[in-house]
Amino acid sequence: MKIFESFNLKDALFIGFCATLLVVIKGSLRLKLGISGHSMFLMTFFYIICFGVVGRVGAITACGMIAGVMAMILGIGKGGPLILLKFLMPAVAMDIGVLLFAALTPLHWRFVAIALCGCIAWAVKGLIGDLLLGMSLEVGLTKFLMSLLTGGIFTVMGAWLVVPVIHRLKAHDLISVKIK
Amino acid sequence: MMTLHKKLKHHYKNLLIALALVFVTVLSGLAFMAADDSLMCLAIINLLLIVHGILNQGSISGLLKFFSVQLVLTLVLYWLIHGEAKLLDGALVVFRIMLAVIPGWWLTLVCEPQRIGEVLAWIMPHKWAFVVSASISLLPFMGREVKEIYQIQIMRGARITPKHLRNPKNWSELIYCVLLPTLIQLLKLSQQMATSATNRHFSQRTKPVYWRNP
Numbered sequence: 001m002k003i004f005e006s007f008n009l010k011d012a013l014f015i016g017f018c019a020t021l022l023v024v025i026k027g028s029l030r031l032k033l034g035i036s037g038h039s040m041f042l043m044t045f046f047y048i049i050c051f052g053v054v055g056r057v058g059a060i061t062a063c064g065m066i067a068g069v070m071a072m073i074l075g076i077g078k079g080g081p082l083i084l085l086k087f088l089m090p091a092v093a094m095d096i097g098v099l100l101f102a103a104l105t106p107l108h109w110r111f112v113a114i115a116l117c118g119c120i121a122w123a124v125k126g127l128i129g130d131l132l133l134g135m136s137l138e139v140g141l142t143k144f145l146m147s148l149l150t151g152g153i154f155t156v157m158g159a160w161l162v163v164p165v166i167h168r169l170k171a172h173d174l175i176s177v178k179i180k
Numbered sequence: 181m182m183t184l185h186k187k188l189k190h191h192y193k194n195l196l197i198a199l200a201l202v203f204v205t206v207l208s209g210l211a212f213m214a215a216d217d218s219l220m221c222l223a224i225i226n227l228l229l230i231v232h233g234i235l236n237q238g239s240i241s242g243l244l245k246f247f248s249v250q251l252v253l254t255l256v257l258y259w260l261i262h263g264e265a266k267l268l269d270g271a272l273v274v275f276r277i278m279l280a281v282i283p284g285w286w287l288t289l290v291c292e293p294q295r296i297g298e299v300l301a302w303i304m305p306h307k308w309a310f311v312v313s314a315s316i317s318l319l320p321f322m323g324r325e326v327k328e329i330y331q332i333q334i335m336r337g338a339r340i341t342p343k344h345l346r347n348p349k350n351w352s353e354l355i356y357c358v359l360l361p362t363l364i365q366l367l368k369l370s371q372q373m374a375t376s377a378t379n380r381h382f383s384q385r386t387k388p389v390y391w392r393n394p
Binding site: 007008009018021041053065069070073083133134135142165168169172175 | 257258273277280284297304307312315318322326348351355360362367369373374375377378
């Protein structure tokens with residue numbers, strides 16, 4: 001809990017705005033492509049932007065927490081407290097990824113690796129849910145692999161786009177921290 | 181006397197919302213955990229929630245759409261992997277998914293958003309509660325800003341109309357033309373808000389005070 005208290009107000013507000021924007025775009029754009037996993041595109045993008053701007057472990061988890069709370073408050077998606085998990089689990093996994101891949105260079109690949117941690121967590125969450133609901137293991141695993149594949153593609157796309165955006169934000173002199 | 185009455189009523193309502201939150205969480209959780217033979221009880225409760233939701237001007241078209249998509253997807257998978265014999269099991273799974281989803285749908289219909297926020301502020305650190313309420317009050321502004329940027333960029337010839345966006349190739353254009361300017365705005369805004377809140381002694385008191393609509 002202490003780590004979340006220690007963000008300065010500006011970073012906390014930016015994380016909050018990012019989370020809100022994510023939830024609102026997700027709710028209003030409704031990319032009804034019929035492919036599971038497209039939601040990972042926006043989620044990855046905003047989570048890693050948060051990390052890139054704030055530059056600290058815990059930023060992604062905070063962003064996921066706020067996004068879940070906002071989605072709950074605004075009733076985006078199907079609403080209800082379960083949506084909190086949907087946003088939070090990939091976020092926590094990505095923060096663990098930040099710690100694991102702290103030494104990976106170049107930045108592109110580090111972001112992709114971090115994002116894929118989130119994608120795996122998202123797919124595992126789906127698998128656990130399906131199994132708890134009584135789905136047979138074969139069907140559950142098939143669904144898991146399908147979402148891992150489609151979600152993975154969207155995740156990599158989202159993560160790949162972050163680096164140029166971060167560079168441009170730096171060019172505008174809006175980011176002061178430097179990710180090592 | 182009047183104000184005391186009002187205050188009590190306010191607290192009472194928030195308590196109800198908190199109870200509803202817990203109730204919905206438990207109900208959704210039960211959809212995952214409950215044994216097959218107690219599903220009927222759950223279904224009856226959920227049916228009551230649907231009726232109550234419709235009475236509160238809720239629309240079930242989104243719910244039905246979600247249900248049909250899930251049903252088709254799951255049944256096709258079951259049919260491909262297990263054959264016809266297990267189709268009923270697949271239907272049962274989809275039924276459980278619906279039982280998990282309906283309580284959330286009901287909650288968003290019967291609870292006012294700002295009240296859920298107020299209840300959540302009980303358990304959140306007050307800095308983050310401030311962040312959430314700031315984000316909510318900035319929603320209209322953000323929406324306007326994004327819409328404006330979007331329109332202007334279309335006028336400039338960006339390939340970001342809904343028709344263009346069906347092609348994933350154009351998604352990066354959406355990021356550069358709309359999201360990047362929006363992010364710059366947000367960074368500026370968060371800096372300004374943080375400065376103005378700190379200048380008003382935010383987070384320097386041990387016991388935070390709130391401004392309420394009179």
